[in-house]
Amino acid sequence: MTFIPLFFVLPLAAAFIIPILGKIAKSLIWIFVTLVSFALFVLALYGAAVTQEVPMIVYQMGNWPPPLGIVMAFDSFSAFMTLVISMLVFAGSVFSLRYISHYTGQWKFYTLYMLITAGMMGIVITGDLFNMFVFLEIAAISSYALVAFGVDAEELEASFKYMVMGEVGGLTFLLAIALLYAKTSTLNLADISNSLQLVGHTPFFWLVLGMMLLAFSIKSAFVPFHSWLPDAHPAAPAPISSLLSGIFIKVLGMYTAARIIFNVFGLSRANAPALFNVLVGIGLLSIAFAGVTALSQKDYKRLLGYSSVSQVGYIMLGFGIGNYYGVAGAIFYILAHALAKGLLFLTSGSVVNATGTRDLTKLAGLGEKMSTTAWSFRFGSMSLIGLPPFVGFFAKWLICLGALKAGFGWLAVVAIALSVLTLSYLLKIENSVFMKKGKTQAAKAPFTMRIAMVFLVVLIIVLGIGFQSVIEFIVGPAANALLRGLEYANLVFGSAAVGF
Amino acid sequence: MIELYLFLVFMTVAAFIATEIKDLLAAVISLGAVGFSVAIIFILVQAPDLAIVQIVVEVVTIVIFVAVVFRTTHVDETIGKKLTSSHVLSIVGFAFFALLFFVATVRALQELPAFGNATMKVASEYIRLGLSRAGGANLVGDVILDFRALDTLGEATVLFTSVIGVIALMRSVGRKKLKA
Amino acid sequence: MSLIVKTVTTIMIGFIFIYGAYIILHGHLTPGGGFAGGVIIAGAFILKILAFGSEAIDEKKSEMGSSIFESVGALLFIGVAIAGLVLAGTFFLNFLPKGIPLHLWSAGIIPFCNIAIGIKVGAGLFSIFLALAAVKYVMTD
Amino acid sequence: MSKMPRERVYYLYVALTLAAANGVVLSGNLIFLLLFWNVLVFSLYGILQVGKVYSSPAARKAITIIGVSDYVMMLGIVIFLVKTGNVNFPLETKVLFTDTWLVVSYIMILCGVLAKLGAVPLHTWIPESAKVVPASTLAFIPGSLDKLLGFYLLMRLSYYIFDITTYVPVQMILMIIGAVTIITMAIMALLQKDTQRLLAFSTVSQAGYMVLGVGTGIPIAIAGALFHMLNNVIYKSALFLSAGSVEYRTKTTDMDSLGGLGVKMPVTFFAFVIAALAISGVPPLNGFYSKWMIYQGIIETRGATNVWFIFLICAMFGSILTLAYNLKLIHSIFLGERPKDFNKVREARFEMVVPVLLLALGCIGFGIFAQALPLRYLILPSLGFELGALGFWSPTMATLLIIVGIVAGIIVYWFGTAMKPRRTSVFVGGEVLDGEEARITGPNFYSSINSVEMLRKTYDFGEGGAFDFYNYLRGAASGFAALSRDVIDRIITELYRVIGRIVTMVGNLTSLLHTGELYNYVGWIFLGGIIILLILVL
């Protein structure tokens, strides 16, 4: 199974090559990056296919067996995440050709782009706690730099605030790792999981979990940890906003939190109801608070940023419900929101590229002039709101189903009622940018941008129509991988070569 | 281990000075003092590798800090300015958090093995296998470059990332002028 | 800076450089390693800039050189890892013969990794410093 | 079609309709069926919107009638679900009418079916839309597709889910509806002055045969009804399309102004005549055969009911009326004096003629080889039961005889002067009148019916909308609307406005919380940290 390390080796090697390439042949960089992203996409598809047959692939770095060396534990959940990451990375890299040509220092952009990709890929496939931290920092540091890539005052400010809060999160995570190491004397996730079973639910256990939860909540921007996101995501160049909102916060916050809560700490609604109620509470608070705040925004991208905060609430809600449908719904929602929000940020990039502004009060009447962008926006927002044939609907539907099965009928009702907020703030953009009559000067979006947007639109529609296969082959196994709980450790040790 | 306590106290005091002093250069030097005392503590707890790295990194960090201070301002003008009510509120919130966190840690730390009694579950394997299987006499080197080499790749990448980031952010102009 | 500083720096740079190289090469035997050595080597360059001012070096060329060196160092490191994959089947496999314990020629790939990291870190830190030293251009816009 | 506005949207809706229709037929469960059924409502609405003239009111009428009956149907399905706990189609045992609620649920579901089929009293949307939409739309939706779907569900409902043969009152309801539909709609058709509208009423009238046939509960009649539906699709399409061809060339559907086109458009004429004869049930065409089967079925019900002969008379009389209005159509469009404007009319375009001709040939083929082809390969296999006897009719034999008769007739005709309208000068008061003015147009054929007092009143009522439940419904609805507009609506509007304002206000407030001050943001983080620590650790 030698393809596993390729997930981060490919983008890393690309990142190391680009600075050299940037001095030799600048025009090749984009093609190179796009090829690498596409290769990642193919690789992720292959990985998803492989995990249909094997529940877990363990790759031992340097041939050291699990507790000794760093292992890559690639299960269905990892496969799912790599798939979503590579989709957005590919779309973003295609999109960026014409968008980033307005910036100076393009090779730096692409280097950082590959580094952030490598970091995210590393997080989702690693089976080692400290290694997870290292990859998390790679992704985080490149995102700090990318947010400030335009080096304007606002961008630097956003980047600094983001950096402060992100690092508070990262360092809290590191402290938690230190404490955990002191107790268990191992760093392998599976081994930690085994050791923690002997510890039991003591104050130490809860402190470490609480610190990790704090860290991941900051990374995934739940209310009240969200305040950096509406600054940082709009400040970044559009392909990066798309990547950050689409998948970055979920990889750094959601994936890690879910993995650690379910598989390492072995918690479920049955044995830790308080924790899961906290997750549900955080989810609801995020949905309502950020959704309401988004209504009063006047900036295209900032509104979308608040919308992201609101939408991740649904994901947390799904995890907090904690039964199969809830978790599967949350995972499906990761996919749905990644595609929809990625697409919406790309449309914002297209609009900014054409008009030079993202102030909703200044934009008008672009629906006719930029029809691809407008329709992409419409499809993306329909999916985000949760209209039937698109992915978003099925994700919300699964979450509501989970809530009903878990006996929280009111939760399902509230979750659906709160999508009214989504509808209203997205209509605000639709009305002011695309529907309203106006004379904003704009040209059609360039070809590569349209390709990227159409790619995501097609995914939204196709995956929505084929939702049954998506649930059966991708989302369902991923949910099962999480709900497997402590079986994770046995699988890791079982799949690894014993002895050396 | 009286010297350990001594340096811990010294470090804490230096840290407090670094946060409170008005002269930024002095604050940076106090930070250096913390860093060097950390390096000395590393030596005391039998970690010479760390001490070396800590010292050289400390030097570079301080140089960078000083470079920034020289290019901007020496004085922390914000000290003594009146705090806004929201700032006071967040400080109170932090104080409450710190108290809670401290209490929680005190309770949690009691479950850890006491100082000087590390469990060494995986580490004993490393010590047993280090020389024969990895080959390096410096076990820390074995760990970072053989057993956990991926971490080192990641660490090198982090540095690479921040170098690219620094270069990217030091561009004087971010955007090209739009063609009218 | 005064003449004394300049003279001492000129003499010291070579020693610092050699010391860094020593730390890198003996990383698997004694404390230190690629990282510490790399920082020391970068320190040699930084010292030169500090003593002579940033006019003493050709900034454009140094920046280009250091960033290429950094990439090359990183690629070397990842190359060692990939060599393990290609030659022996596992990423980061310590595939070289281990040699005689406690001698310079031992520990398989570890010295090579150290060298790669040393190049990378030295060049990287130097480029950070260069970028920060170039701040005077930035500040005047 | 190409001149129609919003042509692209039209095809979108057509595709959607087809998809949903397939969904209806393929779903194995009442709930899914209902889902697709409702999609059809919307696609129908969309299609009717794309009209010749301003067609929104007609579309609105259609969606109201069908929509309301769909809700009734939905309620019926819910009752069915509650009572039986099962909504899947191939029920192991058929549901018997053991419970009043089951009868209610059957009738409620029937409402939806009848609205689709266009049976009295839920038919009014069809003639209404006939005024405004193109002929091809009419041929496609109310003419064939809706018949098909309605009949499909009627069959499913009556013989696969329920078994109406076990409960005579339901059978009677169906048969009465069928008979009434046949007669009343045929009379209405008789009095129309517009080809499309006439054909639309005719469509509704034909639906009556199907309902009647299904209602008998006799296998041969059911097979006949199914066959009739198939035939109806063929000849009604032919009629609508040839009427459409005529309209394409003459730009009018008013029978008063048409006439004498038989010479100019011979192929269309031929096809139209064949289809018209088929629909009137003239042997040996297909319409005859299916009606014949239905008659036989009605006769066989004599054991069960005492009034079977009434239905038989209705059916036969309906057949006669059909012939009558078709003669009127043929005369007014293709025979008689040709208005001068139409002297330059040519045969319709090739691609319009071919399908019509094919459909006409289908009428003949399905008629002559009724037993050999459609019954054997289409109807009986799909019903899945054996017919006892196929009646006393051998279509092939009859055809031969009729052909002999026709040949004889043609020979007679050939020597006569029937080919051209006889022209004689018309003298009124000594002046020669222009032929144009003295022309006898088709619509006046049956105007004598109008002079029968009772019938005329009925007709007037009918034209005035007295049978149109939609009007009553709309009256009630508008009364309720007035009430709700003044009271309920205002309350809701105010509520909506207040809630909207509150949400916006809260949004502005929360937005103000984001002051841009870093220490506040970090403070929030620690606030969250406090909550987490409090809940988890302590």
Added chain:
Amino acid sequence: MIIFLSCIILFLIGLYAIVTKRNLLKIVIGFALVEYAINLLFALIGFRSGMLAPIITQVDAPHRFVDPIPQALVLTAIVIALGTTALMLTVVLRIYNRYKTFDIAEIRKLKG
């Protein structure tokens, strides 16, 4: 345990600087303190009384070493801290360049 707690105290001092200080440079210093605290905690965790630094000098001697893993981790953590600090200082420098102040209360173009 008191030794471990001293690290926690240093950690909290760092956080205190991040929350209460309005000067950007002080915030960065706060981060540096937090990083020191964690590195120190790691190193202290791995200590075993009376044992030696994990460097083998004789092949056959009994191996009585302190835990090498935390040291390896701290090496990585130090470098990561260096990277973050360098980037953060760059941003601070550029912010000073744009806003001409270090006061975080005045750096608030983004709000709402």
